[in-house]
Amino acid sequence: MGSAIGLREDFDGAALRRLSRTTKSANQALRLLALAEIYDGGSRSAAARIGGVGLQIVRDWVIRFNARGPDRLLDGKAPGPRSRLNDTQRRALVDVVENGPVPAIHGVVRWRLIDLARWLYDEFAVSLDDTTISRELKKLGYVKLTARPRHHAQNEHAMEAFKKGFAAELAKVKAILPKGTPIEIWFQEEARVGQKNTITRRWASRGTRPSAPKDQRMKSAYILGAICPELGKGAGLVLPFCNTDTMSLHLAEISLAVAPGAHAVVLMDQAGWHMTDKLDVPDNISIVALPPKCPELNPVENIWQFMRDNWLSNRVFTSYEKIVDLCCEAWNKLVDQPWRIMTIGRRKWTRRS
Known part of the structure; x- marks a missing residue:
């Protein structure tokens, strides 16, 4: 022995x-x-x-x-059962999730777990339940997110061309100004807030469906907002409608927020009341039009989303005056948080200019 x-x-x-x-x-x-x-x-x-x-x-x-x-x-952790998907099948699953379903072929416009289970069985004869597919997707880095709206006629090449050419647009403005004039880059947009309000996601117990108040009345107001992300500044008005006159009032408000001796380049979309020759543009402001159907270029859109998610949604407005009061309160709260404007509004393509 x-x-x-x-x-x-x-x-x-x-x-x-x-x-x-x-x-x-x-x-x-x-x-x-x-x-x-x-x-x-x-x-x-x-x-x-x-x-x-x-x-x-x-x-x-x-x-x-x-x-x-x-x-x-110490006791080691049990290895558990072997995965029923191999690397080839995982890569195919990633491809089909990235590309999305083809309605004419798959019969759905978005993948549900049950649809992916059926696809895996049809393609590889692998039978998995919804929980297992959800676990596999999470391991691959996928979570279920709300899709960002994109205009159906958007020209992505125009967006990239605008970003690359923004420095040239800014140079045109600088060329007509006294040498050494400081430039502030602003973004402008409007948002409608009304009694027919939005409902946001909220924490709730699994398996339940939480509720939130939803008004069906139609009174509303508009927030005309502009931000200067690099300096954390904002200028806004709450008005009953949007037209050339209210836009002129907003430009005057932005003009007051521009530092003495500086010049503001205000980027905005091509709405009719933004581009009309009848607009009263202050001397310390130049307007640069964003490409059509490209709201992603305007960070004020993200500001609206933040304000709705945190301050304006899930409310019932009892009157027009209440809408105005809460819109003013929300905008003033934003302006009091310059770091918020900076973190939401900064865009790299403007800082290269």
Whole structure:
């Protein structure tokens, strides 16, 4: 018979007994006491009786302990069942999720878990339930998100061309100004807020459907808002409608917020009341039109989303005056948080100019 495997020499019985009293694992404590018996000169049979196991298991504990010390005597996490998807099938799943369903082929306009389960079975004869597919998607880095609206006729090339050419547009404005005039880049947009208000997501117990107040009346007002992301400034008005006259009032408000001696370049979409020759544009403002159907270029759209999600949604406005009061309160709260304007509104393509 071969000789028993000796224990490592940097521990002793007293040390293992002390560790057994501090560990939170009952199984580790039992194994430490069994090995402490060996350190103190006891037999392997006695150690096996303390541990309630056979001699082969004691031998395994000794090997594990010698390799990595007391930590190796902790129970490891069970590996669990093998994944039923291989790497090829996972790559195919990623491709189909990224490309989205084809309604004429798949019969749906968005993937549900049950649809992906059916697709996997049709393609690979792999049968998975919804929970398993959800777990696989999360491992692959996918979560269920609300899609961002995009105009159906949007020209992505025009967006990129505008970003690359913005420095040239800014140079045209600088060319007609006195040399050394500071330039402030502003973004302008309007938002309608009314009694027919929006409802946001909210935390709720799993399996329930939370409710929120929803008014069906039609009174509304408009927030005309503009921000200067680099300086964290804002200028806004709450008015009953949008037209050339109200736009002129808003430009005058922006003009007051521009630093003395500076010139503001205001980026806005091509709404009729933005581009008309009848608009009264202050001397310290130049207007640059954004490409059509490209609201993503205007960070004020993100400002509106933030204000609705945090301050304006899930409310019932009892009157037009209440709408105006809460819109003013929300806008003033935003202006009092310049860091918020900076973090939401900054765009790299304007800072390269």
